[in-house]
Amino acid sequence: MRLDQVVYSVDGWLSAERFLGAGTRTYSKYADITDISSAFHPQHGNTSFRVPSFRVPAALGRLRTNGIASELPGYYHDGERLLLPVHPDALACADLVGREELLECEPGPDFEVIPLANARTVFVVAIDGVDIRPHQLKLHYPRRISRFTRRLREPMIELELWVADELAALGTPFLAEVCGGIFGSGGDAWGFIVREAPPLAAGRYTVPLFALYGGDIRAPQDPTLLEQLVEVGSETAETFIAERIVAPMIRLWVRAAVSAGCLLEPHGQNTLVSFTADARDIEVRYRDCGVYIDPVIRRRLGLNRPLPPMNVIGSDLRAPAAGIRSLTYDSFMGHHALDYLAELARKRFGADPDVLHEAARIVYASAVEGFPEPLLPDTVYYYDDAAPPERWRLKDTGIRPHWR
Ligand SMILES: Nc1ncnc2c1ncn2[C@@H]1O[C@H](COP(=O)(O)OP(=O)(O)OP(=O)(O)O)[C@@H](O)[C@H]1O
Ligand SMILES: [Mg+2]
Structure with a gap:
C-alpha cells in the first residue's frame, strides 16, 4: 500500500487491517x-x-x-x-x-x-x-x-x-x-x-502496528509503511523506531502496569499507530481491554475498587505475577512485534538492533523509576505450547529479555 495513494484515512486503516500483515504471524x-x-x-x-x-x-x-x-x-x-x-x-x-x-x-x-x-x-x-x-x-x-x-x-x-x-x-x-x-x-x-473507532480525520492515517512491518498481500512489491515513513521523514530508521514507536509503547505499558495494575498486551494487532503523511506527528494508541490484572500493584497503590471477575492474578489465575508481566511485555510487545520492526530496519536500513535495544533499556529504566521492586523477572516467559486452545500455561524460556 502506497501512502501517497490513500485518499481517505478510513480506507487506509481498513486496508492495513486486512492486507498489510504478510509475514507478521510467524x-x-x-x-x-x-x-x-x-x-x-x-x-x-x-x-x-x-x-x-x-x-x-x-x-x-x-x-x-x-x-x-x-x-x-x-x-x-x-x-x-x-x-x-x-x-x-x-x-x-x-x-x-x-x-x-x-x-x-x-x-x-x-x-x-x-x-x-x-x-x-x-x-x-x-x-x-x-x-x-x-x-x-x-x-x-x-x-x-x-x-x-x-x-x-x-x-x-x-x-x-x-x-x-x-x-x-x-x-x-x-x-x-x-x-x-x-x-x-x-x-x-x-x-x-x-x-x-480510532480517530480517522482527514490528513491522518491510523494503522495497526503490524502494518508498519508487514508486507502487502495484494502488492508484495510495495515498500512497507515503515520504509515509506522513514523515507518521507527527517530521522534515521533507528531514531524513528526508538523514539516514535518503541519509547511510547514502553511508557504506555509501564504506566498502565504501575499506576493501575493493568498488564496491557501491546502486540502488533493491539497497538495502533497514527501519523501525518509527513511522518512528523506520530501517536501510539492501545486497543483490547481483555488484559490481566495485578492486584498486588493495586493494593500497594491503595486502589480498592472491587476487582473484575476474571483475569486477576492470584484469584482465577495461578501463574505467577512476574511470569504474566513478562508474557505481556517481553513476549507480546517485544517478541511478537518489536523484534519484527528491528529485523526489518536491519534488513532495509542496516540499523543495529542493539542500538534499538539499548534505547529501550534507557526508556524502561526511567519509566519504572520509583517502583519499589523489579517489575519484571530476569528471563522471558511465554505460553507452554502444550495447552491450547481451551487452557494455557506459562513457561520460563530462560531467554534474557532485550527490550528492557
Ligand atoms: N499481525 C498480527 N499480529 C498479531 N495478531 C494478529 C495479527 N494479525 C491478526 N492477528 C490476530 O489478532 C488476534 C490477537 O488476539 P487478541 O486476543 O489480542 O485480540 P482479540 O481478543 O481477538 O480482539 P481485540 O483486539 O479486538 O480486542 C489473534 O486472533 C491474531 O491471530
Ligand atoms: Mg487484540
Missing part, C-alpha cells in the same frame, strides 16, 4: 490458524458482510455500560430490549449456548460490517441499511482463531469494561470500550463489546 506455531469461514475472512472474504441481530427481551439479555460517555450504547438497546448482533459463524454453530432461545427472539436488523485483522472484531458501518457512527464490535466467536477459542463470555465483558474505565482515568491513549451486551445467564452467558 511468532508462534498457532498464530496463523483460523476456523473463520472464507466469506468472513479479512484477507480472503468479502469487503463487507452482514451480521444478523436479535431483539432480546430483558429476561434473556442486558446491556452493560461503564463510566465512559458515548452515544454508541444507544444503537444496542431500544429501551426495552437488547439488540444482539451474532457473528454468522457463531450462529451456525449447533452447540452455540442458548441457540434455541436465541432463534425464538424477534430478528433485528442486519449490521453491515468490515472484518478487521483478528476477524472476530468487525467495523460496523451501517445498521438496517442506514449509515451510523462507525465503531468496532467485538463478537463472541466459539471457534478457534490462532491460539484460542474466541468466546466472549460475561466475565470477560465485565473485565474489559472495567479496564476501559481504568485506562480512561489514567488518560491512556486507547480505543475506549463503552458497552457490552450479554445474552443468557450463568457461567456460559455470552455477548459482545462495543469499542470506539
Whole structure:
C-alpha cells in the first residue's frame, strides 16, 4: 500500500487491517490458524458482510455500560430490549449456548460490517441499511482463531469494561470500550463489546502496528509503511523506531502496569499507530481491554475498587505475577512485534538492533523509576505450547529479555 495513494484515512486503516500483515504471524506455531469461514475472512472474504441481530427481551439479555460517555450504547438497546448482533459463524454453530432461545427472539436488523485483522472484531458501518457512527464490535466467536477459542463470555465483558474505565482515568491513549451486551445467564452467558473507532480525520492515517512491518498481500512489491515513513521523514530508521514507536509503547505499558495494575498486551494487532503523511506527528494508541490484572500493584497503590471477575492474578489465575508481566511485555510487545520492526530496519536500513535495544533499556529504566521492586523477572516467559486452545500455561524460556 502506497501512502501517497490513500485518499481517505478510513480506507487506509481498513486496508492495513486486512492486507498489510504478510509475514507478521510467524511468532508462534498457532498464530496463523483460523476456523473463520472464507466469506468472513479479512484477507480472503468479502469487503463487507452482514451480521444478523436479535431483539432480546430483558429476561434473556442486558446491556452493560461503564463510566465512559458515548452515544454508541444507544444503537444496542431500544429501551426495552437488547439488540444482539451474532457473528454468522457463531450462529451456525449447533452447540452455540442458548441457540434455541436465541432463534425464538424477534430478528433485528442486519449490521453491515468490515472484518478487521483478528476477524472476530468487525467495523460496523451501517445498521438496517442506514449509515451510523462507525465503531468496532467485538463478537463472541466459539471457534478457534490462532491460539484460542474466541468466546466472549460475561466475565470477560465485565473485565474489559472495567479496564476501559481504568485506562480512561489514567488518560491512556486507547480505543475506549463503552458497552457490552450479554445474552443468557450463568457461567456460559455470552455477548459482545462495543469499542470506539480510532480517530480517522482527514490528513491522518491510523494503522495497526503490524502494518508498519508487514508486507502487502495484494502488492508484495510495495515498500512497507515503515520504509515509506522513514523515507518521507527527517530521522534515521533507528531514531524513528526508538523514539516514535518503541519509547511510547514502553511508557504506555509501564504506566498502565504501575499506576493501575493493568498488564496491557501491546502486540502488533493491539497497538495502533497514527501519523501525518509527513511522518512528523506520530501517536501510539492501545486497543483490547481483555488484559490481566495485578492486584498486588493495586493494593500497594491503595486502589480498592472491587476487582473484575476474571483475569486477576492470584484469584482465577495461578501463574505467577512476574511470569504474566513478562508474557505481556517481553513476549507480546517485544517478541511478537518489536523484534519484527528491528529485523526489518536491519534488513532495509542496516540499523543495529542493539542500538534499538539499548534505547529501550534507557526508556524502561526511567519509566519504572520509583517502583519499589523489579517489575519484571530476569528471563522471558511465554505460553507452554502444550495447552491450547481451551487452557494455557506459562513457561520460563530462560531467554534474557532485550527490550528492557
Ligand atoms: N499481525 C498480527 N499480529 C498479531 N495478531 C494478529 C495479527 N494479525 C491478526 N492477528 C490476530 O489478532 C488476534 C490477537 O488476539 P487478541 O486476543 O489480542 O485480540 P482479540 O481478543 O481477538 O480482539 P481485540 O483486539 O479486538 O480486542 C489473534 O486472533 C491474531 O491471530
Ligand atoms: Mg487484540
